[in-house]
Amino acid sequence: MENQFNIRNLYAPLQPTILQSENALVTYHEVLPAISLQPFIYCYWELKTNVPLSKPFSYRVVADGCIDIFFDLNKVKESYVMGFCNKYVAFDLENTFHYIGIRFLPAMFSALFKINALSLSNRVELLENVVPQVAQFIAGQFSADLSFTKIKSLFDNYFVQAITDMNLSYDKRLYRAIEIIFKKDGVVNIEKDLDVGLSSRQLRRLFEYYIGTTQKTFFQVVRFQRIIRENRSQDIKSGKSFLDQGYYDQAHFIKNFKTFYGLTPKKVL
Template sequence: MNLTRQIRGLFQPIQPTIQQTKENVNYIEFLPATKLQPYIYCYWQLKTTEKLNGAFSYKVVSDGCIDILFELNNPKDNFVAGFCKKYTEYVLQPEFNYVGVRFLPTIFPQIFKVNASELSNKFQNLEDFVPQTSKFIASHFHPKLNIEEIKSKFDTYFTNVLNHTVFDFDNRLYNAIDTILKNYGVLNIEKDVDVGISNRQLRRLFQFYIGDSPKTFSKVVQFQNILKAKPSHQSLKQNKLFYDIGYYDQSHFIKDFKNFYGVTPNKAFKRT
């Protein structure tokens, strides 16, 4: 519990592209019950308030998390989206009402005993990995539910799941994550992360519980901290930001940022 609570205290995954959604499309995040917050970062809903004139392109940036999601109008089709090392773009129908659960890093594999690397950079049927949860969603959700009712159903279900979960809190893994988060992802994994095991062993732990290597996770943490800092257009123009966050080459910084976000830093922060 304390280890996962510490992750939440140090890491707040941001999905900034919600600010770019057009009129008649709403995105909200809402907290789970207090007991669940060390494990689940948020529940979320992305929906149209009116039918759009055409398909809607929605971009999800790299945030280090694993999500369960489904269309509230068709909950039998539910999915899991794994750790992604680059942004993902989805083309949605003119009307939609998506609901999701965003798990903090390491939690989905802890709860469901699923190797996170099997989900990485993929969008897959939840039934293939966690059939019991897939069946719960299919039988308990429908389009008439409001936010409070959605939250209540999720809270009840995941509280029961957690009550029957045996966690494997490997201190080596969580100490490494703690070091990465406290250094904002700006560190040399081989030199700065010493948890008493080889780099190969550490990589195996990260592959299973995070979905990728310690180095990739660090880059995502670094990227997320850029989003949290909300740099101004002026600071980007003066080429100061990439030095402050550990880059020595502006082109490398821009390349990494575009990979995680989908656009350059100047375009992402053009309103600031």
């Protein structure tokens, strides 16, 4: 199957809260999938403890517009899917863990598996209840002794084979709207910039099905991601870029940022 829509060059979802591992007690890695899978899957990721921690680990996931499959390599019979989130999510993990994940680019999870993304929004669901064939593959093929390299190979082989004969149907007008949002870094006017031949209501339905939220919330997340990716702290502090970034004022920016990250921009940037 060929995906005629590839947003990888337009969007790089970032999870900054797990890139800073204190004393290497906890490490996080991302690897690219096979080239043919890159229009669909942003990365495979690994989050693990290298030694038992003295206390449970608090793990924050910031809003990134993606849908993830994840599981603990020590408990492969329990895999999960996390839908689009319109705010940060904090997980209290145990003092030892070895999580593996698959991060799907926006709209790709629903396009591949024909799942209504809105039904997963702001939720974590058992994967066996959503995409049972993938849950069964994980339970049958993975174990705690596998290296991350081997895990990548298993996923690549499985997904390349799984999607080869799929007939990926998509509405070009939806993907044109998504493309516009990425190219404008989320600073868009819904009525003027997203005039792609669909009414606002029709476009909203497509965004809810494929992304899991409205076009407005989605472009707010894209805008937020741009700020943390480029670390635009000096522009923000100067006070001259709020309007350029689509915020009404400083208070609006701080509230929006804290919703998506869980911390104020002062603490993060």
